[in-house]
Amino acid sequence: MKIIAVIPAAGTGTRAGFSNNKILQKIGGVSVLARTVSAFARNEAVAGVFVCVNGADREEISRELAPFKNIRLVSGGKTRTESVKNALDALAALPCPPDYVLVHDAARPYVSQKIIDNCIRTMRSHGSAVCALPCTDTLIRAQSGMIAGRYDRETAYTLQTPQGFGFTELLAAYRKITAEDEFTDDSGVYAKYVAPPFLFIGERSNIKLTFREDFAMQETRTGIGVDTHAFAVAETKQRGVVGPNSGKEEPFIVLGGVRIPHGRKLSAHSDGDVLCHAVMDALLSAAGLADIGHYFPDTDPQYKGADSLTMLAKVRELIENEGYCVGNISAAIVAEAPKLAPHIAKMKQNLADVLRISETAVGISAGTNEGLGYLGRGEGITVIANVLLYKKQIY
Numbered sequence: 001m002k003i004i005a006v007i008p009a010a011g012t013g014t015r016a017g018f019s020n021n022k023i024l025q026k027i028g029g030v031s032v033l034a035r036t037v038s039a040f041a042r043n044e045a046v047a048g049v050f051v052c053v054n055g056a057d058r059e060e061i062s063r064e065l066a067p068f069k070n071i072r073l074v075s076g077g078k079t080r081t082e083s084v085k086n087a088l089d090a091l092a093a094l095p096c097p098p099d100y101v102l103v104h105d106a107a108r109p110y111v112s113q114k115i116i117d118n119c120i121r122t123m124r125s126h127g128s129a130v131c132a133l134p135c136t137d138t139l140i141r142a143q144s145g146m147i148a149g150r151y152d153r154e155t156a157y158t159l160q161t162p163q164g165f166g167f168t169e170l171l172a173a174y175r176k177i178t179a180e181d182e183f184t185d186d187s188g189v190y191a192k193y194v195a196p197p198f199l200f201i202g203e204r205s206n207i208k209l210t211f212r213e214d215f216a217m218q219e220t221r222t223g224i225g226v227d228t229h230a231f232a233v234a235e236t237k238q239r240g241v242v243g244p245n246s247g248k249e250e251p252f253i254v255l256g257g258v259r260i261p262h263g264r265k266l267s268a269h270s271d272g273d274v275l276c277h278a279v280m281d282a283l284l285s286a287a288g289l290a291d292i293g294h295y296f297p298d299t300d301p302q303y304k305g306a307d308s309l310t311m312l313a314k315v316r317e318l319i320e321n322e323g324y325c326v327g328n329i330s331a332a333i334v335a336e337a338p339k340l341a342p343h344i345a346k347m348k349q350n351l352a353d354v355l356r357i358s359e360t361a362v363g364i365s366a367g368t369n370e371g372l373g374y375l376g377r378g379e380g381i382t383v384i385a386n387v388l389l390y391k392k393q394i395y
Contacts, residue, residue, distance in 0.1 A: 002047050003120065004091060004098040005040040005162070008083040009033055009061065009106035010054040010076020017212045021057050023106045024064070027219055032209060034064050035109035040102070041068045043116050047098065050090065051106075052076035052083035081183050085174045092171055100124070101170060103186045104162040107209045116162060118200050123164035128197035130187045131160040133204065160202045163187055169194050219391035221324065223286025227278040229266040230380040253381075255333065255340065256347025256364070257309040257354075262338045266381065269298035273308035275347065275364070278383035279329055280308075280315045286389045287319040312354050319389065327388035328361035335381040340366035 013022030023033040030038075033051075040046045048070035053061050058073060065071050074090045076083035084103055091097050100123055104111060115131060122129035135156035141149040163186045170186065173193035183189050187197050209215055252259045253266050254273045266272035280292045295318070296303050296311055303311075316326070329351065333340060344364050352359040369375035375382060 001100060001124065002096070002098040003045055003100045003102060003164075004167075005046050005049045005102045005104060006084060006087045006091075007033075007036060007040070007049060007051045007104055007106050008076065008080050008087075009057075010052045010083045011080070011106075012054070013107070015210055016215070021054075022209060022215075024057065024060060025215060027109065027215070031064050032109045033061065033106050034068075036104065036106050036111065037065055037068055037071065039109075039111050039113070039116065040104065041071070043113060045120050046102070046116070048072065050074055050087045052087050080185075081174075081177065081181075081189070084186060085177070088167075088171045088174055091167065098167045100164055101167050102162040102164045105208055108161055108206055109209070110205050110207065111162065112203060112206070115202055115206060119162045119164045122198055122200040123166075126198040127166050127169065128187075128190060128195070129162075129164040130197045130199050131162055131202040131206070132157040132199045133160065133202050157199065159185060159187060160206050160208070161185070163190075163197070165190055165194075165197070220327065221286040221288075221389040221391075223282040223284070223387050223389070225278040225281030225283070225285060225385040225387075226382070227274050227281060228380055228382040229268050229272050229274045229277075230374075231264040231378070232267050253338070254308065255343065255381075257307075257350035258343045258346045260338055260340070260343055270296070270303050270306040270311070271308050274381050274383050275331060275333060275385075276308035276312050276351075278385035279331060279351065279387065280312055282329070282385040282387040283315050283319050283326070283389070286387050287322045287324050289318060289322070309350060309354050312351070316355055323391055324389040326355045326357050326361075327390050328357065328363070329355070329385060329387045330363040331365070331383055331385040333364065333366040333381065333383050334369050334375050335366065336368050336371070336376060336378040 009023050016022040018025060024031050027035060037049055037051065040049050050072050051061065051065065053073050054076050062073060074087050077086055091101065102119060119129045119131060135153050135158055139151035139153055139156055140147045141151065165186065170190060173189045176193045177189065190197050207214065250261045251263060251265050253262045254271045256275045257273065266274065277292060284291055344366060347364055348359050348362040352362050374380055
């Protein structure tokens with residue numbers, strides 16, 4: 001059974017308010033249209049994809065879709081209905097037309113393989129398949145700005161795409177359309193001129209990007225940072241936290257901006273805050289930037305003994321300049337000593353304040369290495385940090 005996907009992409013997307021077609025907007029560096037086409041191009045049951053385009057976007061769309069195989073561009077129409085009919089006519093002119101067609105909105109880039117497979121399965125069993133979701137909101141009929149009536153929510157569905165049909169039946173239905181007909185999708189054409197189509201359940205993630213706000217906060221990034229600092233070989237006294245012996249000052253280490261008494265300091269060019277350094281590297285990695293050595297080289301005297309919380313604030317600015325904000329961070333500190341549990345709450349507060357996130361979005365755990373390796377021998381501290389970034393806006 002030969003199946004072809006038809007992607008109407010000839011609109012202009014004016015409601016989104018972009019300077020160009022919304023389907024050419026990038027999400028994570030990939031256009032909306034390329035994401036949509038990719039979903040069908042990689043499905044083994046789909047033999048090819050026909051994309052309906054307008055003249056103004058044809059050249060750019062051709063470049064966007066160049067990496068994909070078995071893609072054909074066809075001229076779209078003034079309406080979605082006209083575009084789909086043009087694609088069906090082009091398919092009919094092939095030496096071997098398809099048995100089935102899947103029609104899918106170009107502006108639904110989050111369609112899953114599960115949805116496509118379910119559409120194909122339903123279509124093969126019943127001759128038609130329309131992706132739909134049960135309506136969960138109260139449905140009303142409005143008139144003159146007031147509620148004029150209510151609908152039964154139990155029998156109401158909202159329709160999505162893909163919608164699949166037997167090619168011969170859908171082509172015949174489209175060729176019967178009159179000037180008085182108005183359709184918003186293919187199920188309406190099929191229902192009027194063939195038969196009521198069958199439904200299958202879709203997914204809420206399969207949204208149609210219509211308005212500008214639909215494009216916001218869709219992209220997330222994760223990053224991992226690992227940093228290790230060794231303890232200084234010799235015991236070092238430095239000005240710091242007052243110890244238990246009256247009048248005597250003890251050496252300390254710095255973790256998350258907290259000074260913690262310890263017999264040896266950590267060897268470092270800056271203040272040696274290994275927790276901050278791991279978080280900084282994770283943030284920079286998630287944003288696709290260089291590591292902290294690039295921005296804060298240990299050969300630069302201005303960072304001698306530098307406060308790592310101040311450097312973390314600069315990293316936050318760097319990722320904000322790339323359009324990202326911090327979602328949450330999680331860090332694991334591995335050290336035999338000193339005891340860190342009493343200081344974790346303050347570490348969380350410091351990191352949250354600098355990154356401008358809630359303390360509940362900062363997770364810090366501390367544990368030993370059970371006496372194994374350089375950590376077990378108490379030769380240093382290692383921190384592993386993971387972060388989640390959100391793209392503030394992708395337009």
